[in-house]
Amino acid sequence: MAAVVTNRRVILKRYVQTGLPSEDDMEVVTAKTTLAVPAGSEAVMVKNLYVSCDPYMRGRMTRHEVPSYVPDYIPGEVITNCGVMKVVSSGHPDFKAGDLVWGVTGWEEYTLVNNPKPYLHKINYPEFPLSYYTGVLGIAGLTAYGGFFEVSKPKKGDYVFVSAASGAVGQIVGQLAKITGCYVVGSAGSDEKVKLLKTKFGFHDAFNYKKELDLEGALKRCFPEGIDIYFDNVGGAMLDAVLPNMRIGGKITACGMISQYNLERPDGVRNLFYFVSKSLRMEGFLVSNYIAIYHRYEKEMAGYLREGKVVYVEDIVEGLEAAPAALMGLFTGRNVGKQLVAIAWE
Amino acid sequence: MAAVVTNRRVILKRYVQTGLPSEDDMEVVTAKTTLAVPAGSEAVMVKNLYVSCDPYMRGRMTRHEVPSYVPDYIPGEVITNCGVMKVVSSGHPDFKAGDLVWGVTGWEEYTLVNNPKPYLHKINYPEFPLSYYTGVLGIAGLTAYGGFFEVSKPKKGDYVFVSAASGAVGQIVGQLAKITGCYVVGSAGSDEKVKLLKTKFGFHDAFNYKKELDLEGALKRCFPEGIDIYFDNVGGAMLDAVLPNMRIGGKITACGMISQYNLERPDGVRNLFYFVSKSLRMEGFLVSNYIAIYHRYEKEMAGYLREGKVVYVEDIVEGLEAAPAALMGLFTGRNVGKQLVAIAWE
Numbered sequence: 073m074a075a076v077v078t079n080r081r082v083i084l085k086r087y088v089q090t091g092l093p094s095e096d097d098m099e100v101v102t103a104k105t106t107l108a109v110p111a112g113s114e115a116v117m118v119k120n121l122y123v124s125c126d127p128y129m130r131g132r133m134t135r136h137e138v139p140s141y142v143p144d145y146i147p148g149e150v151i152t153n154c155g156v157m158k159v160v161s162s163g164h165p166d167f168k169a170g171d172l173v174w175g176v177t178g179w180e181e182y183t184l185v186n187n188p189k190p191y192l193h194k195i196n197y198p199e200f201p202l203s204y205y206t207g208v209l210g211i212a213g214l215t216a217y218g219g220f221f222e223v224s225k226p227k228k229g230d231y232v233f234v235s236a237a238s239g240a241v242g243q244i245v246g247q248l249a250k251i252t253g254c255y256v257v258g259s260a261g262s263d264e265k266v267k268l269l270k271t272k273f274g275f276h277d278a279f280n281y282k283k284e285l286d287l288e289g290a291l292k293r294c295f296p297e298g299i300d301i302y303f304d305n306v307g308g309a310m311l312d313a314v315l316p317n318m319r320i321g322g323k324i325t326a327c328g329m330i331s332q333y334n335l336e337r338p339d340g341v342r343n344l345f346y347f348v349s350k351s352l353r354m355e356g357f358l359v360s361n362y363i364a365i366y367h368r369y370e371k372e373m374a375g376y377l378r379e380g381k382v383v384y385v386e387d388i389v390e391g392l393e394a395a396p397a398a399l400m401g402l403f404t405g406r407n408v409g410k411q412l413v414a415i416a417w418e
Numbered sequence: 419m420a421a422v423v424t425n426r427r428v429i430l431k432r433y434v435q436t437g438l439p440s441e442d443d444m445e446v447v448t449a450k451t452t453l454a455v456p457a458g459s460e461a462v463m464v465k466n467l468y469v470s471c472d473p474y475m476r477g478r479m480t481r482h483e484v485p486s487y488v489p490d491y492i493p494g495e496v497i498t499n500c501g502v503m504k505v506v507s508s509g510h511p512d513f514k515a516g517d518l519v520w521g522v523t524g525w526e527e528y529t530l531v532n533n534p535k536p537y538l539h540k541i542n543y544p545e546f547p548l549s550y551y552t553g554v555l556g557i558a559g560l561t562a563y564g565g566f567f568e569v570s571k572p573k574k575g576d577y578v579f580v581s582a583a584s585g586a587v588g589q590i591v592g593q594l595a596k597i598t599g600c601y602v603v604g605s606a607g608s609d610e611k612v613k614l615l616k617t618k619f620g621f622h623d624a625f626n627y628k629k630e631l632d633l634e635g636a637l638k639r640c641f642p643e644g645i646d647i648y649f650d651n652v653g654g655a656m657l658d659a660v661l662p663n664m665r666i667g668g669k670i671t672a673c674g675m676i677s678q679y680n681l682e683r684p685d686g687v688r689n690l691f692y693f694v695s696k697s698l699r700m701e702g703f704l705v706s707n708y709i710a711i712y713h714r715y716e717k718e719m720a721g722y723l724r725e726g727k728v729v730y731v732e733d734i735v736e737g738l739e740a741a742p743a744a745l746m747g748l749f750t751g752r753n754v755g756k757q758l759v760a761i762a763w764e
Contacts, residue, residue, distance in 0.1 A: 141695040307690060326693040340686010344653060347672040347702030349487040354700045356693030 074108030081180030084145040087135040090336040095396040109163040116188040118157035124206035125399045125411040130333040151179040156205045174205035197374045207410040208384040216244035218362030224301045224325045228253035236305035238265040240410035247382045257294045261405040287313035306331045308339040315343035326356035385409030420454030427526030430491040433481040436682040441742040455509040462534040464503035470552035471745045471757040476679040497525040502551045520551035543720045553756040554730040562590035564708030570671045574599035582651035584611040586756035593728045603640045607751040633659035652677045654685040661689035672702035731755030
């Protein structure tokens with residue numbers, strides 16, 4: 073007979089319509105879970121090792137009248153997102169107990185994954201830290217790779233600017249830009265992060281946006297010839313400051329807008345006439361557009377990591393109790409590098 | 419000996435940094451001009467028949483510290499823009515007296531064109547009203563054609579929205595969309611213009627934006643399935659209202675932003691996160707990007723005009739004295755159709 077275990081989990085307590093959520097909008101509760109897969113189902117029971125904290129989760133804490141691009145979380149139910157897991161028991165022929173996988177799971181100790189296809193992926197390079205599959209070898213990495221190569225379409229010698237450049241996606245975009253032969257500058261929100269950009273990740277230059285009184289001037293200083301590609305993770309005032317600094321025919325890749333997610337009303341961006349006068353292009357994307365190229369990406373990135381051409385910095389908190397604060401910390405810039413939660417070490 | 423003639427001309431009196439210019443910022447003066455081409459030069463002396471009034475001219479009335487994409491006008495000097503002209507005398511082997519041409523000229527009776535290549539073009543279809551070469555067979559037409567086919571890249575069945583739809587460019591975009599098999603809706607600023615869109619130009623639907631309390635709702639009513647292509651001539655609040663109504667993967671072609679040109683500070687556009695959540699693309703362009711395809715365009719459009727597949731509505735004022743008010747009228751929507759000035763009839 074299957075074991076029944078206690079299962080600590082993080083649930084959403086209430087919807088947060090606007091403003092910065094607090095830890096108190098989530099709650100850690102204890103449930104009971106039977107470590108078995110329902111007879112006849114193709115579900116997979118997993119033990120969660122690491123889960124990812126991502127800015128887009130903020131939107132899921134709000135109730136949308138018109139459905140958003142991802143489902144809203146539901147008060148009383150477990151928070152879900154990507155993680156790294158070990159299979160405990162499986163009803164699906166492609167997965168067996170002991171397999172290491174990554175994919176969509178719950179912020180809890182054990183999760184029954186009802187649709188292992190297409191939501192679970194085998195971990196093909198377990199020689200790297202398993203936590204990398206919440207980041208550089210998972211969604212954040214594919215986001216950087218799909219956004220940069222499929223949307224930004226860089227050429228050698230391009231001038232590239234990346235905001236939130238030490239974050240989960242930004243640090244990878246910057247290093248991919250260097251591999252492509254671009255000149256790359258990043259912005260971040262602390263001197264510690266700026267130092268990381270210049271030393272660890274090899275950005276050609278970087279600045280602390282919180283210390284610049286004039287963002288437009290800071291960009292002009294860093295890009296006297298202008299910007300060919302802006303990889304935008306923040307939106308708002310930085311996007312507005314970038315527009316006058318773009319080169320003719322420049323491209324803006326809209327990946328995220330973290331500066332806007334907790335505002336009651338988004339900031340207005342005013343410099344849009346530069347789209348006309350400089351023949352600019354802006355294009356947004358979702359990582360789901362690029363799931364089909366994940367395996368090519370995983371293999372390529374494993375090569376870069378092995379050769380030391382890409383390094384990755386993670387900010388790991390331990391335990392589900394620490395998860396709500398870690399998620400909220402993304403919006404104040406508390407994290408240094410990719411934020412994730414370790415639930416169990418094996 | 420070459421005749422010396424009086425030459426009435428419109429000059430800029432002073433720069434207008436922000437706000438709506440007034441007629442008084444321009445002045446009609448009388449000069450003397452010798453109707454001869456300087457010996458040995460390749461210049462061409464033209465008699466101006468029609469000149470075009472275009473919203474982009476507003477930007478040229480402002481002094482820019484950082485050079486804009488077109489040169490600023492200079493106080494005391496003649497206003498320049500595209501027009502239709504007859505050659506009076508020529509130092510250039512490609513042009514001879516009596517030729518009908520269109521291209522860059524002055525708001526005056528006679529202009530010495532110093533660089534006939536590349537600024538003057540022969541009129542190949544004089545069977546149409548010559549004034550068409552200030553619009554549907556000139557820059558406005560090429561703007562519509564280049565912007566719609568090279569930037570918007572429409573497919574049959576696309577849902578297309580055009581703002582300032584009865585204007586010089588909008589009426590052509592709408593009719594090109596119909597020729598392509600798109601569903602096309604236009605907005606304009608009076609009931610008279612809305613009627614023109616639905617009857618004369620064959621838009622499937624149209625609305626008067628000044629009578630809509632809720633632009634976002636008006637667009638939802640016209641496009642219950644959403645918008646594939648927005649051809650933006652106005653920017654500002656309309657662009658903001660369009661964003662939530664775009665379909666996934668939709669495209670915005672930034673052609674102009676007439677609602678913004680007289681504001682001290684442009685309106686902020688807030689709904690930019692839809693770029694991410696709906697994988698939208700926005701791309702701006704200048705008509706100069708498409709000069710190389712003008713002759714293909716001229717031939718194709720002449721065919722549409724001949725077959726009655728495209729009709730064109732012009733708003734013609736007579737005399738240089740009326741030119742400053744006609745230009746200003748663009749910003750209050752006084753004109754119905756393409757605004758131009760007749761200086762001489764032959």
